[in-house]
Amino acid sequence: MSDVARLVVLISGSGSNLQAILDACQQGSLPAQVVAVISNKAEAYGLQRANNAAVPSVIFPVHKNQTRAEYDRQLARIVSAFKPDWVILAGWMRLLTNTFLSRFPNHVINLHPALPGAFPGTHSIERAYKAWQSEKIPHTGVMVHLVPDEGVDNGPLLNMRIVHMRDEDTLDTFEERMHEAEHELLVETINSLIVHGLERTMHNAKSNSFRS
Numbered sequence: 479m480s481d482v483a484r485l486v487v488l489i490s491g492s493g494s495n496l497q498a499i500l501d502a503c504q505q506g507s508l509p510a511q512v513v514a515v516i517s518n519k520a521e522a523y524g525l526q527r528a529n530n531a532a533v534p535s536v537i538f539p540v541h542k543n544q545t546r547a548e549y550d551r552q553l554a555r556i557v558s559a560f561k562p563d564w565v566i567l568a569g570w571m572r573l574l575t576n577t578f579l580s581r582f583p584n585h586v587i588n589l590h591p592a593l594p595g596a597f598p599g600t601h602s603i604e605r606a607y608k609a610w611q612s613e614k615i616p617h618t619g620v621m622v623h624l625v626p627d628e629g630v631d632n633g634p635l636l637n638m639r640i641v642h643m644r645d646e647d648t649l650d651t652f653e654e655r656m657h658e659a660e661h662e663l664l665v666e667t668i669n670s671l672i673v674h675g676l677e678r679t680m681h682n683a684k685s686n687s688f689r690s
C-alpha cells in the first residue's frame with residue numbers, strides 16, 4: 479500500500495464527486511485512498527458517503543467570531559494530521575486563505591463546473607445555462623485546477639472538458655451531464671497527478687485543453 483496516494487477530500491454538500499473518488503479507489507482504477515473527509519457543514523450528505531465507505535470524517539463548522547485566519551490555521555492542523563499527498567476540494571464552498579494554502583504548496587486542487595475564467599463562485603452551472611439560452615456562450619465545461627492562492631476558482635489548469643448544451647436540455651438534464659463530466663474529470667486528473675506528477679499533468683492540460 480506504500481505507493482497508494484493519501485487523499486484528504488474537503489466537501490460542503492452532496493459529495494457526489496467524493497463518491498466518484500471513493501468508487502474509483504475501491505474499483506482499483508485510482509491508486510489512492512481517501513484517508514479523511516472534512517466538511518464545514520454538519521448536514522452535508524457527503525459525510526454519510528464517507529461513513530458508508532468507512533472513511534474517517536471531521537465536521538469543522540465556522541465558529542462565531544472566528545477570523546478566517548483562525549479557521550484556516552485550525553483546518554490546516556486537522557488536514558495535516560492525516561498526512562495527505564493531495565488535498566482535494568470537491569464542492570468545498572468556502573474560500574481558503576494563504577494561512578491554509580501555504581501549508582500545502584502545490585498540493586491543493588479544486589474542481590469547478592465551468593471553463594477557466596468563466597463563472598467563478600456559486601451557481602456556475604445555472605449561470606452558464608442562462609448565458610447559453612441568451613446566446614452569450616456556445617458551450618461551457620468543467621475544470622480542475624491547482625489552488626496556489628486566494629483567487630476564486632482560479633489557478634494553473636490541470637484538466638478541463640468542454641460540455642455542450644443541447645437544444646432539448648432542461649437545466650436538470652444539463653446539470654446531470656455536467657456532474658457526470660465532473661466525476662470523470664476529477665478521477666482522471668487525480669490519477670494523472672499520482673501516476674505522472676504535477677508538471678506533466680499541467681503540460682498535458684495545456685495541450686489537451688480543447689477536448690470535448
Ligand code: GAR
Pocket residue numbers: 489490491492493494495496524568569570571589590591598599600601602631660
Ligand atoms: C460540484 O459541481 C463542484 O464542481 C462545485 O460544487 C459541486 C459539488 O457537488 N464546486 C464549486 O462550485 C466550487 N466553486 P458534489 O457535492 O455533489 O460533489
